[in-house]
Amino acid sequence: MPMEIGRKLLLSEAATLRYLRAHSEIPVPEVYDYCASSDNEIGIPFIFMSEAPGWPLSKVWKSADSSQPSLETPTKAKIISQLGKITWKLAQLRFDKIGSLYEENNSFIIKECLSRGHMMNERCSLDIARGPFTSKEEFYDSLISALSEHAEALRLSHHCFIAPVPSRSDYLSYRQYESAVDLWNDFVTIGRKIDSSDNRLDYIVAVDALHDVIQKFQLPETYPETFPLCHPDLSVNNIYVDEDYNITCIIDWAFASTIPEPMLLTPPGLPQYRDEISSELQISFIDGFIASMSESTRENPVHRYRKSLERGRVFWKLSRLLNLDSINDYPLFSTLWKFTHGPEQDLVQYFLQQRRSAHYIQLYNEVQQEDESIFKIEKDEKDYFRNKDLRHTIANKMTLMSEWKTKYTDKRLPRLREDMFVTSANLWKWVQIFIQNWEKMSW
Template identity: 65%
Template sequence: MSSDTKPDIFTYATFDLQALCHRASTLRHGVPCVCDPDQRPASGSFNWAVFIRFEDGTRWVFRAPHPRTFMPIEMGQKLLASEAATLRYLKSHSDIPVPEVYDYCASSDNEIGVPFIFMSVAPGRPLSKTWRPATSPQPSLETPAKAKVLSQLGGITWKLSQLRFDKIGSLFEADAAFEIKECLSRGHMLHQRYCLDIPRGPFASEVDFHDSLVSAFTEQAEILQLSHHCFVAPVPSREDYESSIKFQGAVDLWNDFVTVGRKTDSSDNRLDYIIAGDALRDILRKCPLPAVNSDTFPLCHPDLSVNNIYVDDEYNITCVIDWAFASSIPESMLLTVPGLPQYRDEIPPELHKSFIDGFLAAMPGSMEDRSTRRYRDALERSQISWNVSRLLNLDSIADYSLFARVWRAAHGPHEGIGPYFSQKRRSPHYIRLYKEVQQEDQPLAKIERDENDYFQNQELRKTIAKKLTLMSGWKAQYTADAPQRLRTDMFVASPSLWRWIQECMEGWKEMP
């Protein structure tokens, strides 16, 4: 290594390594420790971490926030302080297996030079080592082992349900006391929502909390990037296709379709999301989500994915890590079955039962039968809360499907989504709003140049995408005096559409 090359440990930040070791040693009453400068830090989306080894064999983790462009360091510092407070609260008020926090500082104004947490190493191994997506070519965990994990998660959820607060927000620590302050939930912070001018709590009621989340959802739709989110054209899912080749073909067709007119960040797509958000606000005010006790608010882990659950060789949960974005929430949201392997994934019905059984088994025997029945009912009806949460947080690739489930739960199967959107698209309010949002659309010439670059030497694919755009009635949605549209129902690009187009393309190739 040359003299002007930094050791690997400084990959993500420059800090005082000697001061780090001195502070760690002091916390253990002088036990010497070392931190290998040649180790490359482990890295996640929001934090990086290195390992410290003490002379007696004990290992600690030193973790600090990334200076990411998509999350200002000030937000990372706030999340670090809240996560440390949450872990300390859990250690002192429950037996939920979480890392122990030995020390933390949310400011870079310290002798080490970066915000940090000193914490214990999670015992066991991440569940992600063996629990893989159903479409993975590698073998995944057997169903009995998955059921065992879900049952334990049900028990942990019961324990979280007993950690109650009078407001909805995130935990912070000051003068050895814990306090609920502003809400740092994923729905309030991710996708650049941290910069929106919305109520951030603490919230005194479930209605106020949901109103704030809906405001974040609709304001993101109005002014922030929507990335891959196209309301009437959900991203294809691997599970809907018989082979990886068919799936990739569907993804290519989806990319073609949304490229024409730059649909995802277009005013048309933004207004669809705003209409959906306004409908959700109405539904949540009129149709309370299933809960047993809505007067106080339980603590919740924000992302029980397989990356954050550690297990031993018998699949006993040994640690639950990554409590950033944790907050107290409405009980209806806590009682939802976790999405595994990742936050947005749904698990099979048989694993729902394991989670519910584990939750009920963790309840003390002294609980009244009436309370047990009410919890079982709330747990069995909690899927609607799962749909609402994933949709409002934009943590899905199938937003329309989530919205349709919530809509049907609130309005029944006979009141159609298509007529509702058609009516709203023609209303003066949304036409007026459309014209305002339209001012932020890319110039037509720029869109056409991008299309030509994208479809270079792909005339057939370009023709299909443009014809599909025409048939969808894309540009006639928010025009009050539009001519009669070719479509009278609501266009939604479903998996069957992409499969049908692929079959047609294969047929064309086989023609002499």
């Protein structure tokens, strides 16, 4: 990121930590001193803070690909319940605007929003509204604009809408998972699918549909005129615990901001923010949050909070999609679509209809101008598949099948799908079985 953005993030993180120490019981490091300018004795921007007591949760909360045993479910539930309590405490820290916290003249103020959705993945370079926002509608519109421009112009990294990255949880062994990822890489390499105009148009269609999705999500909020503070990344790397698994410190408050209440009341993603926890652990999060509410709290707010918490899983998916920090965007969007439109609505037909409209045909033609030349794509494919003849053949055949029901109405118009080919874990497993059988026959 540009140095100027780095300075803003440093100032905001320091201010957030100082505010939390002064106005809450949330365990965070103490900031002794900070400076966002390089014009100081050290010569670089810095934050001096206390050491976090305990040890990071990442040492024991093993990821799915680890050969070491992970924490037992009751211990995980204990930690998640504490995160629910911390979320309740964050819900009490309210501001009249959505944005990030800064410290000026010994007071704390809300200025432009430095959330992950506004800053990460090169989005800091986009010309979008950054707040501070006076309403949740302005905030959501800004994130949708960021996602739309991201889909249209920025690198999409591993994001292929119709070909989600394989998930470790879908495979019995890590070796099988690695093989699925290799097959996925082969598939998206053919035709450079990820940064192609076809993939970009899929994301743009999905983004445009989110306006309606968000409107149908709305629930009555306890304090709709104010916005709570939120930690941007409650991963196992940023949570410290003691020997009894009591949370001792929450670190890394860069990209923190205030947000609409429903987005706060979402279960954390563990071990990393893009990983969805089980339904059982989500209940522990809700129970921890509700248990923290004082007995004097009116029954109506408790009911409203519980209803929002129970819908938190949906907002978690929405947040992942808006920030584009997931590996399975199509399943995320499909869940949001079904939640708001019901199972009777055909998501595939919606996409096909939109892509045929005059508006998206024109947009497709514009985006297509940025596609790599066929010569460059073929050269990269040749380099990638050198000495991988079988894998090259499989990837080509799969690409041919994915485009089987695609028609060309005119050379100047985009390809018009009659169906939507979406990869899944079953597909990669079937291909793996085929390869195994082929190799046995070759012996």
